[in-house]
Amino acid sequence: MGNMSTSRFSPSELTAILDTFDTLPGVPEVRARTYDLLPPDGLVADVGCGAGRAVVELAARGVRAVGVDLDERMVGLARERFPGGDFRVGDACALPFGDGELRGYRADKVLHDLAEPERALAEARRVLAPGGRAVLTGQDWDVLVIDSDDGELTRRIVRARADLVPSPRAARAFRALLLDAGFGEVAVEVRTVVLAEPGVEAFLARVAEAARAAGAVTDAEAEGWTAEQQERARRGRAFAAIPLFVASATR
Structure with missing residues (x-):
């Protein structure tokens, strides 16, 4: 999950979050689409590999x-989970590859976590050979659709959660960022x-807690909103939608 600040979570906690998201309905299909967009030959780097799922699926x-x-x-956890996989410690803005060494570059849920995502794409262009492919995917954190009785409070909660991310709107900028980088x-x-x-109510409770911790909503507002979502879930009426952006480009 990118060059994400993982200090809030242990590796096992973060892996559980990633595994939950990666198995949501529709997400495996998006992940497979990113694989389809990569070249089938040559070396491919999964930048921000997290617990290593994509590396193993690509190898398959x-x-x-x-x-x-x-x-x-x-990286240590990925090596434990998938012995034999090639996992390396490295920064998205200073990758451990030579100029033109890669045929493919993949970054899933990475750019939003960088204060200067343009630096990562400049680095992607450096390590890709001419004709190589870059594939990006991620969500726009300002666009989290949640059904609720209180639209104004929901907007505040979503906005507050987005503001915790260094570049919350990076996904909507994928096209411009790639073009500006010379792709x-x-x-x-x-x-x-x-x-x-x-289970969607547990995800929504974490969103509300993040907004409360940031001081954007009061304890009572967060508790009331979370209780509404729990009641919706009990009645089978909880609903959220996350648009995932997939961008591809040629070096």
């Missing part, structure tokens, strides 16, 4: 993949993940 497709993550703990053949797709299954 016959792709020579290497995972890179800034967090040594996550061509830029294309952007949007896939929407719908959360209406049991």
Whole structure:
């Protein structure tokens, strides 16, 4: 999960969060689409590899993949989970590859966590060979759709959660960022993940808690909003949707 600040979570906690998200309805299909957009030959780097799922799934497709993550703990956990996988510690803005060494570059849920995402894409262009492909995916944190009786409070909660991210609107800027970095053949797709299954209320409770901790809503507001979502879930009426942006481009 990118060069994300993981200090709030232990590796096992973060892995549980990632695994939960990665198995939500629709998410595996988005992940597979990112694989389809990568070249089938040559070395491919999964930047911000987290616990290593994408590296293993790419390898199962016959792709020579290497995972890179800034967090040594996550790299260690990825090596434990997937022995034999190639995982390295590295920064998205200073990758451990030579000029033109890669044929493919993948960054999933990474750019929003960087204060200067343009630096990561300049680095992506450096390490890609001519004709290589870059594939980005992530959510726009300002666009989290949640059904609630209190629209104004929901907007405040979503905005406050977005403000905790260094570059919350990076995903909507994927196209411009890639073009500015010198890439061509830029294309952007949007896939929407719908959360209406049991358990969505736990995700929404974490969103509300983040807004409360940031001081954007009061304890009473957070508790009341969370209680509403729990009641909705009890009645099978909880609903949230997350648009995921997938961008691809050629070096």
